[in-house]
Amino acid sequence: MAPKEHRYDAVIVGAGGAGLFAALELGRAGVKAAVISKLYPVRSHTGAAQGGICAALGNREPDEPLWHMFDTVKGGDYLADQDAVEIMCDEAPGVVFDLEHMGVPFNRTDDGKIDQRPFGGHTRNFGVAPVRRACYAADRTGAMVLHTLYQQCLKAGVEFFDEVFVTGLLFDGERAAGVVALGQRGGDFLVFRAKAVALATGGWGRIFRVTSNAHASTGDGAALALRAGLPLQDMEFYQFHPTGLHGIGILVSEAARGEGGILRNDGGERFMEKYAPRLLDLAPRDMVSRAVYQEIKAGRGLGGADYVGLDLTHLDAEVLDKKIPEITDFARVYLGVEPKEEMIPVAPTAHYAMGGVPPTVNGEVTPDERGTVAPGLYAAGEVACVSVHGANRLGTNSLLDILVFGRRTGRAMAAFAQENGRPEIAPGAAEPTREAIGRLRRQGGGESAAAVRDEMQAAMDEGVSVFRTAESTARAAAKVEELLAGYERVRVSDESSTFNTELTEALELGNLLALARVTAEAAARRTESRGAHSREDYPERDDGRWLNHSLCYYKEGRLEFKSKTVTVTRFEPKPRVY
Amino acid sequence: MADTVEFRVMRFDPAADAEPREVSYEVRAGERDRVLDGLNYIKWHLDGTLAYRRSCAHGVCGSDAVVINGTVGLACKKLIRDLEPPIVVGALATFPVIKDLVVDLEPFFAAVRRVRPWLEAGEAIPEREFLQPPAELEAFMDGTKCILCASCVAACPVVRRGTPYIGPAAVVQGHRFINDSRDVDGETRLRLLAAPDGANACENFFECTRVCPRGILVTRRINEIKSMLAAGGYVKGEDADG
Ligand SMILES: Cc1cc2nc3c(=O)[nH]c(=O)nc-3n(C[C@H](O)[C@H](O)[C@H](O)COP(=O)(O)OP(=O)(O)OC[C@H]3O[C@@H](n4cnc5c(N)ncnc54)[C@H](O)[C@@H]3O)c2cc1C
Numbered sequence: 001m002a003p004k005e006h007r008y009d010a011v012i013v014g015a016g017g018a019g020l021f022a023a024l025e026l027g028r029a030g031v032k033a034a035v036i037s038k039l040y041p042v043r044s045h046t047g048a049a050q051g052g053i054c055a056a057l058g059n060r061e062p063d064e065p066l067w068h069m070f071d072t073v074k075g076g077d078y079l080a081d082q083d084a085v086e087i088m089c090d091e092a093p094g095v096v097f098d099l100e101h102m103g104v105p106f107n108r109t110d111d112g113k114i115d116q117r118p119f120g121g122h123t124r125n126f127g128v129a130p131v132r133r134a135c136y137a138a139d140r141t142g143a144m145v146l147h148t149l150y151q152q153c154l155k156a157g158v159e160f161f162d163e164v165f166v167t168g169l170l171f172d173g174e175r176a177a178g179v180v181a182l183g184q185r186g187g188d189f190l191v192f193r194a195k196a197v198a199l200a201t202g203g204w205g206r207i208f209r210v211t212s213n214a215h216a217s218t219g220d221g222a223a224l225a226l227r228a229g230l231p232l233q234d235m236e237f238y239q240f241h242p243t244g245l246h247g248i249g250i251l252v253s254e255a256a257r258g259e260g261g262i263l264r265n266d267g268g269e270r271f272m273e274k275y276a277p278r279l280l281d282l283a284p285r286d287m288v289s290r291a292v293y294q295e296i297k298a299g300r301g302l303g304g305a306d307y308v309g310l311d312l313t314h315l316d317a318e319v320l321d322k323k324i325p326e327i328t329d330f331a332r333v334y335l336g337v338e339p340k341e342e343m344i345p346v347a348p349t350a351h352y353a354m355g356g357v358p359p360t361v362n363g364e365v366t367p368d369e370r371g372t373v374a375p376g377l378y379a380a381g382e383v384a385c386v387s388v389h390g391a392n393r394l395g396t397n398s399l400l401d402i403l404v405f406g407r408r409t410g411r412a413m414a415a416f417a418q419e420n421g422r423p424e425i426a427p428g429a430a431e432p433t434r435e436a437i438g439r440l441r442r443q444g445g446g447e448s449a450a451a452v453r454d455e456m457q458a459a460m461d462e463g464v465s466v467f468r469t470a471e472s473t474a475r476a477a478a479k480v481e482e483l484l485a486g487y488e489r490v491r492v493s494d495e496s497s498t499f500n501t502e503l504t505e506a507l508e509l510g511n512l513l514a515l516a517r518v519t520a521e522a523a524a525r526r527t528e529s530r531g532a533h534s535r536e537d538y539p540e541r542d543d544g545r546w547l548n549h550s551l552c553y554y555k556e557g558r559l560e561f562k563s564k565t566v567t568v569t570r571f572e573p574k575p576r577v578y
Numbered sequence: 579m580a581d582t583v584e585f586r587v588m589r590f591d592p593a594a595d596a597e598p599r600e601v602s603y604e605v606r607a608g609e610r611d612r613v614l615d616g617l618n619y620i621k622w623h624l625d626g627t628l629a630y631r632r633s634c635a636h637g638v639c640g641s642d643a644v645v646i647n648g649t650v651g652l653a654c655k656k657l658i659r660d661l662e663p664p665i666v667v668g669a670l671a672t673f674p675v676i677k678d679l680v681v682d683l684e685p686f687f688a689a690v691r692r693v694r695p696w697l698e699a700g701e702a703i704p705e706r707e708f709l710q711p712p713a714e715l716e717a718f719m720d721g722t723k724c725i726l727c728a729s730c731v732a733a734c735p736v737v738r739r740g741t742p743y744i745g746p747a748a749v750v751q752g753h754r755f756i757n758d759s760r761d762v763d764g765e766t767r768l769r770l771l772a773a774p775d776g777a778n779a780c781e782n783f784f785e786c787t788r789v790c791p792r793g794i795l796v797t798r799r800i801n802e803i804k805s806m807l808a809a810g811g812y813v814k815g816e817d818a819d820g
């Protein structure tokens with residue numbers, strides 16, 4: 001039976017902040033758009049973002065977009081493309097006001113303006129001292145942004161296909177022509193034809209075992225792009241957030257330190273004084289994660305164990321209850337720790353993919369190092385690598401990224417869809433995807449997806465974590481390759497076509513394995529330390545050789561790498577001290 | 579605690595079963611494991627066919643509301659060690675079961691959409707932000723915490739006995755916008771909530787408030803809407819007491 005076909009002018013895969021803002025712009029422009037999401041939109045992981053979204057509003061103290069730009073470039077260890085960073089920081093206040101007008105319940109100053117708080121790496125006057133730049137809605141900023149955008153999409157008449165799992169991209173020659181998807185409820189195949197297609201599928205923290213990311217953060221869009229012959233950029237740069245709840249990885253936002261929280265080791269020492277004398281606990285995440293890791297390694301974790309303490313006991317109860325209520329609740333519910341009385345046990349947790357599918361500042365996917373555009377194909381959000389975060393993202397810059405570039409992507413798609421006709425798809429274009437899934441369902445091998453996933457995550461935690469070496473990355477890459485070879489034997493015992501989550505988990509595993517492999521190989525290749533990529537065997541940054549983006553392609557079973565120039569406009573690379 | 583604990587999970591395969599059936603599993607569980615970890619254990623180690631929804635695993639996405647030992651709650655927020663075994667897990671009450679613990683939430687989202695859950699800010703949009711002092715934020719903040727998990731609806735005795743009622747979550751959504759100083763469409767929403775199956779169908783059982791995983795004072799917000807309906811003449815005053 002031929003799969004059911006839907007026709008839209010624009011199709012967006014993913015209903016997080018990036019996808020929804022793009023969809024809203026399309027709705028506002030009157031373009032017929034559909035959003036396809038494997039989760040109900042409000043379940044997307046954007047809803048887990050806690051701390052805030054930054055913009056140089058200057059509501060609490062003087063601030064300027066140029067300072068924000070400098071912090072972002074320096075925070076990213078000079079690997080970000082500065083033209084893109086400048087756009088993001090300039091458009092930040094406008095995006096925040098846009099969200100406020102749509103209904104985001106930001107915390108307020110006494111006179112009713114949007115309140116702002118300090119966050120790691122955000123400074124006044126090019127690094128002098130922390131600045132209050134993060135706009136926030138308690139510690140549920142992401143949920144408020146996500147729900148608000150969804151509400152406005154409903155109002156704008158955007159159409160949604162909820163719990164529909166995209167499994168393949170369709171092309172007409174070079175041009176994007178649509179997607180193939182699996183309806184989770186009925187197990188039916190669907191073909192979506194469109195003039196413009198956007199990937200907004202979020203991150204892939206689940207390549208690691210200890211992560212702040214949702215079960216659904218499996219990088220499906222990035223893997224689809226890779227398989228379609230498109231590159232993934234800067235995949236070696238994966239961010240570890242310094243403060244995950246010990247053992248489970250649930251995030252304790254940097255907002256806790258923004259509000260005055262202090263990291264302490266077993267001796268009660270405020271150890272960040274040694275590592276970042278000026279910004280202390282509000283240094284960028286890569287530095288704080290390394291510091292935590294080193295304290296633990298030196299035996300100075302609490303009680304000698306593999307975690308340090310996040311001390312909030314000196315903060316006013318009012319601050320805990322009003323500004324970071326969720327975080328304090330997590331500590332109570334999940335660890336049985338009362339943050340008003342004792343330190344919260346924390347350790348680094350895999351958090352954010354700086355790398356991804358490379359687009360222009362208008363979201364157009366660029367398949368090569370020269371900036372050529374793949375017509376009709378767009379990417380926005382964590383799946384994309386614009387690149388505004390370079391080698392290390394600053395806190396609150398991701399919500400900003402997904403919204404600024406989500407919005408720009410929607411606008412560019414609207415223009416493209418209005419100017420271009422509908423591409424063709426070959427009859428049977430959906431067949432390869434359908435066959436691949438059919439094989440997976442029939443193969444009945446011995447391995448469970450869960451067991452393979454466990455092994456992959458253990459290998460990645462071990463070999464491609466906060467610190468890496470040639471040896472550790474090679475070991476992880478070899479293990480992942482071995483698992484990939486065995487992917488054929490993964491078992492799907494569920495034969496049902498209704499909500500077959502064993503099947504979707506197996507598909508997600510295939511995507512995770514592909515991305516784990518790229519991450520490990522990219523980390524093995526870059527023989528320098530920059531931002532979140534810390535090579536113990538190459539501890540220095542090497543601008544002569546490595547001030548460039550990596551592009552990774554999948555060709556006939558192998559990975560191939562290329563380099564791409566970094567755009568430097570205002571800020572020449574300098575040593576990075578805080 | 580013992581390192582294994584018995585889970586009894588309600589299974590339902592629409593292709594094979596006429597009625598849900600209870601299946602027992604021995605689950606390995608640690609000190610910090612939650613009911614969701616138990617379900618994952620079953621799915622990943624014992625029976626891959628078990629279907630349930632989950633994503634964030636820490637109580638913020640609203641995916642995994644189920645019935646645990648008779649009480650509605652998020653599987654990712656209930657620690658196994660706090661429960662009396664056997665741990666009986668069933669699909670969210672009041673909704674049609676699609677498979678195992680996955681229910682059809684379309685009626686839930688449809689009810690929420692009835693109150694036009696989006697800000698109508700009108701024509702006069704300022705260049706910067708609307709000024710909204712903390713007290714004005716406080717007036718609608720509680721409702722913004724809702725993650726649309728549907729726990730309150732599943733726990734509501736009025737809904738359970740089949741009396742037409744839009745449900746607590748939809749009223750909470752209405753409350754959130756009606757009380758937002760930026761919104762200009764409160765009257766429309768109040769009119770919608772004045773319907774016979776609107777806010778006044780609530781009989782103050784307080785079950786919604788008890789189960790809400792976000793600590794929203796659901797019943798109180800519903801009663802505030804009832805008072806607004808009465809005060810604004812949308813319904814007759816005597817219907818709105820309690
Ligand atoms: C715990 C936590 C806290 C954070 N806090 C902050 C913060 O305070 N400030 C900040 O700036 N950033 C923060 N971040 C980062 C930021 O939240 C994320 O990077 C961002 O929200 C990603 O948004 P997105 O729209 O790209 O993707 P997501 O919100 O992850 O959405 C992905 C979407 O894609 C869909 N999808 C995926 N695969 C498929 C498929 N195969 N078929 C169909 N649909 C699919 C999903 O259903 C979902 O709708 C935080 C991240 C985490 C994990």
Ligand code: SF4
Nearest residue numbers: 724725727728730790
């Ligand atoms: S009010 Fe509470 S219980 Fe009801 S849907 Fe919202 S979060 Fe869930």
Ligand code: FES
Nearest residue numbers: 633635639640654
């Ligand atoms: S899995 Fe997100 S609320 Fe439980």
